Amino acid sequence: MPNLSLNHNNKPLRVAVLVSGSGSNLQVLIDAMQAGELPIEIVGVISNREDAYAITRTQDAAIPVAVLSHVASGKRIGIKTFEKHAFAQLQDWQPDLIVLAGFMRVLSSDFIQHSIAPMINLHPSLLPAYKGLNTNQRVIQAGERHHGCSVHIVTAELDAGTVLTQALLQVNPKETADSLRLRVQKLEHQLLPWTILLLAKGVLTLNTDSSKDNGSYLPALPLTLFINQ
Ligand code: GRF
Numbered sequence: 001m002p003n004l005s006l007n008h009n010n011k012p013l014r015v016a017v018l019v020s021g022s023g024s025n026l027q028v029l030i031d032a033m034q035a036g037e038l039p040i041e042i043v044g045v046i047s048n049r050e051d052a053y054a055i056t057r058t059q060d061a062a063i064p065v066a067v068l069s070h071v072a073s074g075k076r077i078g079i080k081t082f083e084k085h086a087f088a089q090l091q092d093w094q095p096d097l098i099v100l101a102g103f104m105r106v107l108s109s110d111f112i113q114h115s116i117a118p119m120i121n122l123h124p125s126l127l128p129a130y131k132g133l134n135t136n137q138r139v140i141q142a143g144e145r146h147h148g149c150s151v152h153i154v155t156a157e158l159d160a161g162t163v164l165t166q167a168l169l170q171v172n173p174k175e176t177a178d179s180l181r182l183r184v185q186k187l188e189h190q191l192l193p194w195t196i197l198l199l200a201k202g203v204l205t206l207n208t209d210s211s212k213d214n215g216s217y218l219p220a221l222p223l224t225l226f227i228n229q
Pocket of ligand 1: 023024025026054101103123124188
């Protein structure tokens with residue numbers, strides 16, 4: 001990935017969001033932005049599914065949306081075609097940061113490496129544990145006592161980039177995958193805007209070189225953030 005420092009001279013951080021589904025996390029960002037609580041401008045949303053409710057949320061907020069469906073005339077389209085159009089769209093919007101919020105396709109290493117802005121992803125597990133899909137189900141099956149969500153830098157290896165923030169919950173004895181999913185989603189709605197706020201304010205940096213002393217009294221981040229509820 002190219003430039004990992006978000007240098008935007010106190011202007012709102014230009015954010016592009018990639019989605020595939022309901023877009024409840026996107027909605028939280030829209031609401032916080034509109035309330036003036038998050039110094040960002042959502043410059044555009046890309047959905048890879050034309051039936052995603054996230055599209056309606058984007059249109060309701062009068063934010064540009066590009067629907068780059070993975071299916072055309074009943075046929076599945078390869079990721080490369082999606083990426084070609086997504087790349088052109090992102091060039092047009094010129095975001096400072098790209099946020100994958102419930103984006104359910106795996107991007108190629110080529111796309112990630114040539115991205116015009118750093119990319120972060122929201123993942124429903126305490127990474128590095130439970131990469132991939134069906135995390136809630138697998139957590140229950142394994143009898144874990146803790147679970148949560150992470151925001152991490154997107155790298156070519158799936159769900160393996162540096163973790164920026166995490167939020168944690170305790171798994172209840174009678175928990176089901178569904179109840180856990182809802183509880184994790186509530187945490188996500190807190191973790192994602194907070195992480196973007198920390199990035200926008202320059203408190204959290206995407207430069208993973210921890211050997212650099214920034215001359216600040218505050219400890220170097222990334223730092224694991226626990227929201228206990
Ligand atoms: C989130 O739970 C995210 O962790 C997962 O997909 C879900 C997206 O939810 N990858 P929404 O579309 O933001 O409602």
